[in-house]
Amino acid sequence: MADTESTQSTLSEGERRPAVDRAAWRQLAACTAVATLLQLDGTIVTVALPSAGGHFGTTSQGQSWILTAYFATYAIGLLPGGRVVDRFGPRLAAVLGLAVFAAGTLMGALAGSLAMLIASRVVQGVGAGLASPAALTGAVGGFPPKRRGTALGIWGAASGLANLVGPLVGGLLTAGWGWRANWWTLLVLGLLAITATLGWVRLGATASSPSAGAERTAMRTARAASVTAALTFAMMIGTFFAIEQYLQQAAGYGALPAAAAPMVLALFIGAASPVAGRTTDRYGERGPALCGFLAAAAVFAVYALPALPLHGPALIPGGVVLGFALGLLFPSTSRAALNSVPETMHGRVSAQLSGGRLVGAAAGVALAGWAFRQNVTADRLHWALVGGAVLALAGTTVAATGFRSVSAAPQ
CATH class of the missing domain: 1.20.1250.20 (MFS general substrate transporter like domains)
Incomplete structure (x- = not known):
């Protein structure tokens, strides 16, 4: 009896964490x-x-x-x-x-x-x-x-450290x-x-392609993931650009000291991604994605307050939290897309995700540039951060409706 229970426990654990x-x-x-x-x-x-x-x-x-x-x-x-x-x-x-x-x-x-x-x-x-x-x-x-979240966490950490x-x-x-x-x-x-x-x-x-009906159904989650990828990169690259412009043109920082701010952000993106990957494997994509977007929205909202300074040590707590928030989004977004479709469609879905990231990066820089269209000041940066909070809240809606709350396997 004990041996049977032990075997069942072992099998259950193996089902939860398949070998690689x-x-x-x-x-x-x-x-x-x-x-x-x-x-x-x-x-x-x-x-x-x-x-x-x-x-x-x-x-x-x-x-x-x-x-x-x-x-x-x-x-x-x-x-x-x-x-x-x-x-x-x-x-x-x-x-x-x-x-x-x-x-x-x-x-x-x-x-x-x-x-x-x-x-x-x-x-x-x-x-x-x-x-x-x-x-x-x-x-x-x-x-x-x-186990794909684990792989994507490592993959995302390397990109963040790059x-x-x-x-x-x-x-x-x-x-x-x-x-x-x-x-x-x-x-x-x-x-x-x-x-x-x-x-x-x-x-x-080479494998056979899925039916047209199955492809349309599967691509709904992939499209939601592409939108969240675009929003994630709009926030990340837009923040990089806006902070660099403000620190160098308004706060009087040199290029090297100004570079320290996005480096803190990148460091914690890399640190959070592996943890986020394992969490996504255990609980599904929706929870980590929602936590990431809500944490990012909170950071942007706090730093949008006019009384809060936007340079010096005051930036460090926000950089740490925002870095972890973005690190949560990378594995959950990619896993949601890839696990929603058969492996015969992984190339197309990967291309769609990369395209979303490129569009989001361009949009983030454009929006930050629009906020600074007349001159670079603290007031304009505060308004840019309000825009970041709006993007993050939009991401929560997409993740809530498009991602799974359990780590179900794809078809």
Whole structure:
């Protein structure tokens, strides 16, 4: 009798926490490296832009095209990239995307004109569009549905830490060896990512597509997740932009001290993501997502109060809480999308999530810029923070209606 109860208890525990083989963890590591590389690209290059623009004698507007060209082609390439993943598997799509990305990086390192540098960013963007859906799909490829939050927590933590490390690496490379050193470093990292993908990511088998009716039903949660991804990145990137503008233009901070504020935020995003992933596996996506959005709304509402200072030590508590809030949102959002559809649709859903993040990031910067349309002052930053609270409350509505409250397996 006791042996039977022990066996049932063991089986029950195994059902709650299915085993993951070693190959799946290696695949997660390789795909996380790919995602981190794509995240590093944006932060490293952004730091190097003033030096690169000075070399080619271009204005700030000309420098902006170096970023715009990359993100525009990145976004355009996501949906075709997702289809490639679904048809041929994440390994082929990742290697193809990384090869194109590396080719564009080499073009940038050797660029002799601004036009060539912009063209190189177009090529990099095409590669990123192919590789990004493969990185997310491959990250959970070997994990059972009830353990995907754990994988996505690690994946999200690496992306968050990339935001922390990227500006430091970019600044050191630019100061020590010039702006081209950033492109050469990205090239080496790209080649290493290709090697890891070939060695650790399994070949994907082509599978049949779901019926049109099943696809429409499953995509409802995926669309809700894409909206929450957009709202999350609108809050995160908009906050990064707004705080940097205020600290440097209104509060009199230099570039390095001002960079400390978003670094605190990025550090706690990275710290919270693994915990959030395990929590999501246990309780489902709705609870962590609601907690994340409500905590973010509370932070924005408090800092929107006119009497509260917006620089110095007063920013640290808000950065810690907001970082944890955003860290809760990353795994829950991705898990909700991927667990709502069959694996044959993971590429398309991953592309949709990445597209939502890009749109949200652009919208966050645009909204913060609109708040500062006349000048950068504390009053205008307070109003921008009111907008952040509104976005967070909108996120609670989407998560409450679109996410599950239990960690159910997908169809």
